[in-house]
Amino acid sequence: MRAGKDEFARLITDEMGKVLAEAAAEIEKSAVTCEYYASQAAAILGDELVEIDGVDAWVAYEPMGLVLAVMPWNSPFWQAMRFAIPAITAGNGVFLKHSPNVTGCALAIERVFLAAGLPEGVFTTIVVEEPRVPEVTRRLIADDRIAAVTLTGSNRAGAAVGAAAGRAVKKSVLELGGSDAFVVLADADPQAAAAAAAKARFTNAGQSCVCAKRFIVEAPIAEQFTAAFVAATRALTVGDPTDPRTNIGPMARGDLRDTIQRQVDQSLASGATLLTGGRPLPGSGYFFEPTILGNTAPGVVAFDEETFGPVAAVAIAADEADAVRLANTSQYGLGLSVWTAHPEHGIAIARQVTTGAAFINAVVASDARLPFGGTKRSGYGRELAASGLREFVNTRTYWAAR
Numbered sequence: 375m376r377a378g379k380d381e382f383a384r385l386i387t388d389e390m391g392k393v394l395a396e397a398a399a400e401i402e403k404s405a406v407t408c409e410y411y412a413s414q415a416a417a418i419l420g421d422e423l424v425e426i427d428g429v430d431a432w433v434a435y436e437p438m439g440l441v442l443a444v445m446p447w448n449s450p451f452w453q454a455m456r457f458a459i460p461a462i463t464a465g466n467g468v469f470l471k472h473s474p475n476v477t478g479c480a481l482a483i484e485r486v487f488l489a490a491g492l493p494e495g496v497f498t499t500i501v502v503e504e505p506r507v508p509e510v511t512r513r514l515i516a517d518d519r520i521a522a523v524t525l526t527g528s529n530r531a532g533a534a535v536g537a538a539a540g541r542a543v544k545k546s547v548l549e550l551g552g553s554d555a556f557v558v559l560a561d562a563d564p565q566a567a568a569a570a571a572a573k574a575r576f577t578n579a580g581q582s583c584v585c586a587k588r589f590i591v592e593a594p595i596a597e598q599f600t601a602a603f604v605a606a607t608r609a610l611t612v613g614d615p616t617d618p619r620t621n622i623g624p625m626a627r628g629d630l631r632d633t634i635q636r637q638v639d640q641s642l643a644s645g646a647t648l649l650t651g652g653r654p655l656p657g658s659g660y661f662f663e664p665t666i667l668g669n670t671a672p673g674v675v676a677f678d679e680e681t682f683g684p685v686a687a688v689a690i691a692a693d694e695a696d697a698v699r700l701a702n703t704s705q706y707g708l709g710l711s712v713w714t715a716h717p718e719h720g721i722a723i724a725r726q727v728t729t730g731a732a733f734i735n736a737v738v739a740s741d742a743r744l745p746f747g748g749t750k751r752s753g754y755g756r757e758l759a760a761s762g763l764r765e766f767v768n769t770r771t772y773w774a775a776r
Contacts, residue, residue: 375405375486382451382482384616389476390447391624391659392578393615404455410742411463411763418760419464419767430774435767437465438545439521442514444535445480446527447473447626448581448682453526454483456740460763462487462496469520470499471511475626477501512538522546522766526583529751547755547765549583549747551680552708554738555701556586557723559694560594562713568602571686574711574737576610576664579622580684581630583752584709584738587681588670589688590700596690600668603688604650607664612655624659625683631660634683641667641676641687649688672703680706694723701727707749709738730756 375382383397392400424431441461445454450472458468472480480499487497502510515523515538522545525535532548539546556574558567574586591599615623625631631654638652651665664684670677676687691697701710710729714720717734724732730748731738740746745761747753756762 375401375408378482378486382479385478385482386450386476387615387623389478390450390626391615392449393620393623395618396578400449400452404451404459407456407459407742407758411459414760415460415463415763418763421772426773428776430772430776432772434770434772435464435764436770438766438768440467440469440519441766442469442471442511442520442523444471444511444523444525444527444531445473447476448578448583450476450479451483454480456742456746456757456762457524457526458483458487458497460758461766462492464763464767466521466766467495468497469514470497471502471507471514472499474502474504474507508534511535515539515544516542520544524755524766525549532753545766547747547757548753549755549757550751550753551682551706552583552585552748552752553587553678553680553704553706554584554709554711554729555704555727556589556711557691557697557701557713557727558589558591558595558599559697559712559714559720559723560592561715561719562595562599563715564595564598565602567713568599568606570711570713570737571599571603572606572610575686576607576622576684579625579662580664580686581626581682583680584740586709586711586738587685587687588677588700588704589686590691590697591688592691592693592697596688600649600666600688603686604666607650607666607686610664612661612664622664622684624661626660628660630683631662634662634681634685637675637679637681638665638667638685641670641674644674646670646674646676646687651684672700678704698723698726705751708747708752709733711736711738 379401386397419435422433484499524547526549532550610621612622613620647668649666651663655661666686670687710732712720720734745756746758747756
C-alpha cells in the first residue's frame with residue numbers, strides 16, 4: 375500500500391473528489407491498520423483456556439467463511455480496508471460490493487491483496503451496475519455460500535441489508551449515518567474549540583459519518599465561539615483537490631449537492647440564520663460553499679437530518695443540562711465530542727449522551743486500536759480493535775473430559 379500510495383491517492387481524488395493530501399492519509403491509515411493486526415491478531419484470536427475440574431476446556435475463535443461487504447464511496451480505501459483487514463486476518467474470505475462511483479478503487483484494493491500474497495479468491499471485488507445493486511445484494515445475502523454481511527452506508531441501505539440478513543439468519547454489522555454533536559461547555563476555550571470545529575466539520579468536504587454536524591454551545595460563550603467558527607470557515611480554500619493549498623474539494627455527485635441545498639433552504643425557511651456560505655459554487659465540479667447555519671434546534675432540518683456535505687448547524691444551549699438534552703435529541707448515535715477546561719467533567723457529560731464513541735477535547739476519529747461503531751440508527755456491531763477482529767468469527771466452545 376505504501377509503495378502505491380501516490381497512485382491510490384490520485385485514484386481516490388479522481389473518482390470522488392477528496393483533497394489529495396486527505397486521500398494519501400487514507401492510504402497510510404490503512405497501512406497502519408495492517409501493521410496493527412499483523413502484530414496483535416495472534417494474541418486476540420488465540421484459544422482462551424477455561425479452568426474446570428477434570429476437563430480440558432477452551433474457547434476458540436474460528437473463521438465463519440465468506441463475508442459480503444457493501445461499502446460506500448466517501449473513504450473508498452479506508453472504509454473497505456478497516457473491515458477487510460481484520461476479516462481476512464481472522465481467516466475469512468471477503469466479497470466486496472463497492473459503490474459504483476469508486477470502481478477503480480475497488481479493483482485496486484483487490485490487486486493490493488493479491489500483491490501481498492493472498493491466494494486468489496480470498497478477496498474478490500464484484501462490479502455491479504447501480505440499478506441492479508439492491509437485487510444482487512439480496513440474492514448474495516440469501517446464497518448459502520455467504521456466511522455474513524457488513525454494510526457501511528445510508529440508513530435506507532442498512533435497513534434493507536439488515537432485513538435480508540435477518541431473513542437468512544445471518545450475522546450482520548451495520549455502520550450507518552451520523553449526526554454527531556460537538557458540545558462546547560461554558561468553561562471551554564472558544565478559539566481552540568472553533569479551530570477544531572472547522573476541522574471536524576469540513577474534512578472530506580463534510581462527507582463523513584463521523585464529521586461533527588451539530589455544534590451545541592452553552593450560551594455564555596456562544597457568541598465568541600460562533601464568531602471564531604465563522605472566521606475559521608471563511609478562511610478555508612475551496613477548489614482543485616489536487617492543489618496542496620486547497621482545504622475543501624468538490625462533493626462526489628450532483629445529487630448529493632442538490633440534497634445539501636435542499637437542507638439549507640428548508641432550514642432557513644424554518645427559522646435558521648445563514649452565518650456564512652449557503653450556495654453552490656459556479657463552474658465545473660460539484661462544489662458547495664462551506665456553510666454555517668445559526669439558530670438551529672430540533673425541528674430544523676439541518677439539526678434533525680444527517681447533512682452529508684459542508685454544512686454545520688449551530689444550536690445554543692441554556693446550560694449543561696440543555697446541552698445534554700440537545701445532544702441526545704437525535705435518531706443517530708455514532709460519535710460525540712465535548713470541549714471543556716476540565717476533562718473529568720467532560721467525561722461526566724459524555725456519559726449522559728448515548729453514542730458509540732466519546733472524545734473529550736478532541737475531534738472524533740477512528741483508530742485501529744479502538745472499537746468503532748454506533749448506537750440507535752447509526753447501526754450496530756463494531757469494527758477495528760479486538761471487537762472488530764472477533765465480529766466475524768465462530769466463537770466455539772471445546773470441552774474434553776479427561
